[in-house]
Amino acid sequence: MVIGNMLDRKLLRDLWRLKWQVFAIALLIACGVSVTVMAFSAQKALMAAQDRFYEDTRFADVFAVAVRAPMSTVADLSRIDGVAMADARIMESGLMQVPGLTRPAIARVISLPRDETAGLNRVRLSQGRMPDPASLDEAVALKTFMDAAKVKLGDRLTTVIGGRAFSFRIVGAVLSPEYVFVPSPESFMPDDAHQGVFWAPRPAVERSAGLNGAFNVVAFDLAPGASVAHVLQQVDRILAPYGGRAAYAREDQVSHAFLEAELKELSTSAAVLPPVFLIVAAALVHLVVSRLVEAEREQIGLLKAFGYSDYQAAQPYLRLAGAVGVVGVIGGGLLGGWLGAAIMEQYRAYFRFPVLDPAFDWPAFLMASTASVLAALAGSAMAVRAAVRLSPAVAMQPPRPAVYRQGLLDRLVPGRAIDQASRMIVRNLERFPLRAGLTVAGLAASLSLLVGSQFVFGSFDYLVDHAYYRAQRWSDAVGFAEVRAGRSISEIRRLPGVFAAEPLRVAAARLKANGREERARVTGMEPDATLQRALDRQGRPIPFQGRGVILSAALAGRLDVAPGDSVRLDITDGAAPSVVLPVTALAEDFSGYSIYMARAELNRLMAEGDVASGAQLLVAPDLRGRFYRAIEAIPQIVAASSRDDTVSNWRKVMIEAFRVSMTFYVGFAAAIAFGVAYNTSRIALSERSRDLATLRVLGFSRRECAYILLGELLVLGLAAIPLGLLGGNALASGLVTAYSRDELRLPLTQTPASYAMSLSAFAVAILLAAVLVGRRIWGLDLVAVLKTRE
């Protein structure tokens, strides 16, 4: 017991003496643990909220859209094998002026069944009340829209749907499982103020939309074990005569897909980052304990001479490593809980669940903790093993003096070309190659993390510039409820402020090649269009060639096709035949999967004559208000977007979203660089303090001594830069792959600014470590070295 106490006391004293080194290593472990805890906890919280909300509101499994299907088909749809329930509704879109907003908002009006509690995709009331089923002018609104557009209960709004004005009073705010995340159709970014979703009793919507006894959207609840593919096929078959478009499963539902992508990203964070931290922490524990064991070799020999076993003699060092692990784990748990709560706060702004409580994932914490303590123990075990294996007699002798050799440098650099201080630096590096290697690897890992994360800002700039200033050059775009004659563009051209307008025909499609199939969007453009162009990798506009299609490079990649190959195109809007078309070129774009073709070719395929589904415009900025008021009065125009709004919203959302995660990355990377730099320099100082004090006595200034000590760190830091840049680019390309969604692919663009940001953060972390260690040179005891043997 007495012995145990003695060793405990030694443990506490060592911890205190090495407190900064312990802190630096524990910080790394804490980072690893906290990322794991944060990611798994956030995932757990989101999934719990998602499960509960979907279950409470009976979120559907399959969705379909038609132009106008009679209610009698609902019975046929319900009889499809595997369908447990079908819920048919009316959904109409229009534009709407919201007081306080310049640009018109999109209004989606959805019919409520007589008994809302018996349907699918139920809304969840969070404020006010549900509309009176008999009322023709009451509606509930999506709470996110009300919050963002500053619309209050009791406000009256008017939209034009189906050619008729529909005016209603907001009586309640609701949340909906279909609109947990509401991206704007243009940018895939949330734009809540311009995304109005309203639910009104069926009679009111029916009357405005002119869909008496009919529906145009239907959702399905499937029985357990049902075949989704079979249901989709049958739904398409039944709805085909009624203008049915391709039915889709939950995984393709916009809001759900965004949520799932976010959950996947959390798993990526949890898988990529923590191992980096643990490996670096284990390496540092190894270096620190190796030095400690080296300095205490004689004590180990003494303990063994007293009759301690190898294990008992090794125990203090293993316990020290374990203690470092435990300190890190506790810090990581606290930090992870805090980060989890912080990220939950961010998610609340994106994902609207009635309840989104922060969770703490204990199993993830325990798993990360165990891995951390084991990593620390493994690091120290390797260092201690060699020392405890020595016989006591050998261990008690002072270690053999360090044997240096003339190394590579001496062969390369002639005798007097290098000063002795620099020579000392190089010889030390050559003598401890493992330590130098571990240090370079650790610093390179830190820089990689910086380079591999900071690129996103430059990439976003590139993406915005490419998408909104080079490929698309319109200032405003409008969408039609249904296709209109191409000549209607001339009406639009006459609206106030419009000085250019080009028609566009967009249709949903399935593209097949090489046995693969992808859902994509066909964009039919004018051959001489100037407001939207397909650009190649070099940014040059690509001309259309006959019937040929131009594919998004990403889509071509998924289908494994190249220019010259053919693809089978099935347009799912309307009744176009299935055709095989040649691919003539690939376009570089970053959002969605597009098939570009000449509008005339698309119209010919669909046999609809000269029609357009929307138009892209140049609108004079000072006349924008008048332009908007004019299009609000045109019932056929159901969507309006502005490039400036889209870009500024994009920037706002992205910067907000990435500011937090990039702050984590910078913080974590700085922690690694600091931890590695501090520990290596601190160890170097403890080994060389006698040499340095001797040099001080011999007339070296503190600055010159600092150079000898920290020059090594400088060399290692410089050596880490090329490796870190290479690793960072590899990490960036991995992250681009991992984080790319169908809706948004990040281009891998490294800019001088992002490199500069990474290198500065890297340099600052190393400099901080250098200053902390360098300060100790000022406190060297010069007198002591005169009398002590090493």
Place this chain on the structure above:
Amino acid sequence: MRGLTKVYETEAGAVHALRGVDLDIRQGEMLILLGPSGSGKSTLLNILGGLDRGSAGKVLFHDQDLTAATEHQLTLYRRRSVGFIFQFFNLVPSLTARENVALITEIADDPMTPEEALDRVGLSDRLDHFPAQLSGGQQQRVAVARAIAKRPKILLCDEPTGSLDSEAGVRVLDAIVDVAREVGATSMIVSHNVEVAAIADRVIRFRDGAITEVAENRDKRSPGEMRW
């Protein structure tokens, strides 16, 4: 030096390491400081070497007042004027004999070459050996070469033979005496070893922080004539 006093404040109270020491040192003479452990001789050496400052009193080196010097001035003083020889050699293990000497000649104002310095201590054939490849006596002679290569005005040796056997110790003292004379340095050797006093011009005895005796050595011998 006049009235040199050094008091260390410790938890156990004030320790008087030097109690008002007065001493004049002549250019080029060889002084031996004798005295038991804790008598204050090393403290005196440290203050003379610019490693420490007295608590009271004055130390003048030529016209420079060491007691009033800044840290930077003391660093320059050590760099230009003082040669140090330590009991445990304190060579830089990662540098060869030549490089250990070059370490100092690179920062000195008017040094001899490392080869010349090592030649003077009889180590011309060990230029490219690392400390670990040299015997204790050879290492200490490298230290002597390192100390005198800058042509110091004052050479301070703290128990230079303390960790050497008699034969090696004699060779080291021989080297110190010879090269100190050649460069005209004033030498001060702190020692436990009474025998060493034979090579001095003057012998100073210390006890309890004060000089008890300053004796001229009328029978000065060369180190080669000594044995211990």
